[in-house]
Amino acid sequence: MATIKDVAKRAGVSVGTVSKVLNGVYVRDANRLKVEEAISQLNYQVNTYARGMKAQFTNTVALILPDLVNPFFALLTNYVEQELFRKNYRMVLCLSSGSFEKEQGYFAAARQNKIDGIIGLTYSDEAEKYVSDDMPLVSIDRYYEAHIPCVTSDNYQGGVIAARHFYRTGCHQVAYFRTGAKTAGSTLERDRGFLETSRELGMECVHMDFGEEPGAQTADQIYQYLQEYQANTSRVVEGIFFSSDDLAVMTVEKLRREGIRIPEDVQIIGYDGLTVLNRGPLYVSSIRQPIQEMARCCVEQVMRVIHHEPAQMLTVLPVEFAEGGTTKPQISGG
Amino acid sequence: MATIKDVAKRAGVSVGTVSKVLNGVYVRDANRLKVEEAISQLNYQVNTYARGMKAQFTNTVALILPDLVNPFFALLTNYVEQELFRKNYRMVLCLSSGSFEKEQGYFAAARQNKIDGIIGLTYSDEAEKYVSDDMPLVSIDRYYEAHIPCVTSDNYQGGVIAARHFYRTGCHQVAYFRTGAKTAGSTLERDRGFLETSRELGMECVHMDFGEEPGAQTADQIYQYLQEYQANTSRVVEGIFFSSDDLAVMTVEKLRREGIRIPEDVQIIGYDGLTVLNRGPLYVSSIRQPIQEMARCCVEQVMRVIHHEPAQMLTVLPVEFAEGGTTKPQISGG
DNA sequence: CTGAAAGCGCTTACAG
DNA sequence: CTGAAAGCGCTTACAG
Numbered sequence: 001m002a003t004i005k006d007v008a009k010r011a012g013v014s015v016g017t018v019s020k021v022l023n024g025v026y027v028r029d030a031n032r033l034k035v036e037e038a039i040s041q042l043n044y045q046v047n048t049y050a051r052g053m054k055a056q057f058t059n060t061v062a063l064i065l066p067d068l069v070n071p072f073f074a075l076l077t078n079y080v081e082q083e084l085f086r087k088n089y090r091m092v093l094c095l096s097s098g099s100f101e102k103e104q105g106y107f108a109a110a111r112q113n114k115i116d117g118i119i120g121l122t123y124s125d126e127a128e129k130y131v132s133d134d135m136p137l138v139s140i141d142r143y144y145e146a147h148i149p150c151v152t153s154d155n156y157q158g159g160v161i162a163a164r165h166f167y168r169t170g171c172h173q174v175a176y177f178r179t180g181a182k183t184a185g186s187t188l189e190r191d192r193g194f195l196e197t198s199r200e201l202g203m204e205c206v207h208m209d210f211g212e213e214p215g216a217q218t219a220d221q222i223y224q225y226l227q228e229y230q231a232n233t234s235r236v237v238e239g240i241f242f243s244s245d246d247l248a249v250m251t252v253e254k255l256r257r258e259g260i261r262i263p264e265d266v267q268i269i270g271y272d273g274l275t276v277l278n279r280g281p282l283y284v285s286s287i288r289q290p291i292q293e294m295a296r297c298c299v300e301q302v303m304r305v306i307h308h309e310p311a312q313m314l315t316v317l318p319v320e321f322a323e324g325g326t327t328k329p330q331i332s333g334g
Numbered sequence: 335m336a337t338i339k340d341v342a343k344r345a346g347v348s349v350g351t352v353s354k355v356l357n358g359v360y361v362r363d364a365n366r367l368k369v370e371e372a373i374s375q376l377n378y379q380v381n382t383y384a385r386g387m388k389a390q391f392t393n394t395v396a397l398i399l400p401d402l403v404n405p406f407f408a409l410l411t412n413y414v415e416q417e418l419f420r421k422n423y424r425m426v427l428c429l430s431s432g433s434f435e436k437e438q439g440y441f442a443a444a445r446q447n448k449i450d451g452i453i454g455l456t457y458s459d460e461a462e463k464y465v466s467d468d469m470p471l472v473s474i475d476r477y478y479e480a481h482i483p484c485v486t487s488d489n490y491q492g493g494v495i496a497a498r499h500f501y502r503t504g505c506h507q508v509a510y511f512r513t514g515a516k517t518a519g520s521t522l523e524r525d526r527g528f529l530e531t532s533r534e535l536g537m538e539c540v541h542m543d544f545g546e547e548p549g550a551q552t553a554d555q556i557y558q559y560l561q562e563y564q565a566n567t568s569r570v571v572e573g574i575f576f577s578s579d580d581l582a583v584m585t586v587e588k589l590r591r592e593g594i595r596i597p598e599d600v601q602i603i604g605y606d607g608l609t610v611l612n613r614g615p616l617y618v619s620s621i622r623q624p625i626q627e628m629a630r631c632c633v634e635q636v637m638r639v640i641h642h643e644p645a646q647m648l649t650v651l652p653v654e655f656a657e658g659g660t661t662k663p664q665i666s667g668g
Numbered sequence: 669c670t671g672a673a674a675g676c677g678c679t680t681a682c683a684g
Numbered sequence: 685c686t687g688a689a690a691g692c693g694c695t696t697a698c699a700g
Binding site for chain 1: 685686687688689691692693694
């Protein structure tokens, strides 16, 4: 590989001059031309590591996510990579599986300038301790106490929208079934939005937490829960809101197998707005998060922190109702 | 950040000695202990860039893929990251959208030792030119002329399995509908496997190519094609094999809307074995690729190339039939 | 086994 | 504007 020295020799200038044209500092036109000529003849490219050692930047951002099995995360990664590339940054991907140990290495790397910044969706409480004020970190969905910019969507409003939809389609008895970590602030907002709005609108609402990881039996448990509730109270649940699409999909399958008609007997609303194979129709009616816009904002904010520009500490993007065939049309507008 | 100098001073040894314990070279126990003590007290971590400049390795591998919208790619990425991490490597992700320009930067980076190796699924013919014998590259699905290890699954056999299934469930008239790039060698093998086996087994087989990107109207076109074929020949297609699951799913939806019963009237087999939300049931009966095993082999081979060990030039992993409710049970075994 | 020193390929004040 | 030189944080022969 050609080095800056080779270029300098070939162009008949000093390495300092070559470095300047490399970094867009002004040099005499004649020299710039000679250098550019030499660069292209030698097919020279700067060695990022040598540069990074001095310059303290590497044009690399790490994205920390639990996994890519969840299509929401896969799509987010897809768009974050595109945005970073547009800004001439590379993306290193860290799938933490929720383990803080794995994340830790990236925090260290950031502190060491081996990566310029981090975009992270992390459920770990421990992370907070490691996050200093000047750490170039943007958090997805989770609002830290520290001065860490956070990009999220309007989870509370997501719950509100779901509750209102049930109300406007004539429901009196609804349910909320959640899953996943309780620490994740954003999901808790969905809970609150739905529960509070249901109460305000005078709907009866039961809710249930099905633990960290929904399994194959979760849909059965939900079915059984509904049966017992009906037997005990003589009340029929007319609308169910889920904290995620996967739980909603599993439940829809189960209920249909049991002969329950959807949406006639019971309406279903999921969360995320995922589509079949990530580009077909929706799986279920859902609250759609603006994934691409979230990705764009994450990159925007991390760039600001990296360049020491003032960042927006909290970005809350709007969500919307997405009709997916498991809900009835609304009676009144809005 | 503490540097190796700080550690040396604190431990009362030279930087050379510190470097040695860092790299597992033997030093006197007493010194090693002092160095380790200093390292942990200073919370020291080696600067990868400084090391990379000398050592010519960075413990980083790039994964090049078209996108993460396709769940197959998302899952592959998921497993490749896990495998790389286990081997203490980081993964930088390059989503090329099929554009060679974007890939090119990574080839250059590899040549420059900014990344140690590349795992790539690329459809671009141009890539071949850039690939020298010593380029640490492992290709997914695509067999290059050059001495580039390739990891793939048994696409030919996938076609064979589908054809046999139709035969054993009593079909006489089948169809093959493909989509996607014609250059991708692996898909062409599916074509061949299915077409050749259908002929050998004495089944009539029509086939059709629906272009690079299947759109919303592709399923309509397929339906129309089937209608016309039946009208013109008085022959009814009893089994359809698709080059990918998404096309199969779209077609199943369309046919059902038109009142065609699946699998009673026509059987459907897709390709990839994708599941609902990447962990639910299969979308359609399909040929399942061993994604995790493919990821493991890619990482294994790229490690070998990086460490100048002999690599396996072609790894063909077995595929299997996955029953997904759009096929009839086989009459005879096997 | 250990230390002093050269050198990896850049960038960046500093003179000129 | 340009060049010579120091220095970034490591590794690696080379003496001892």
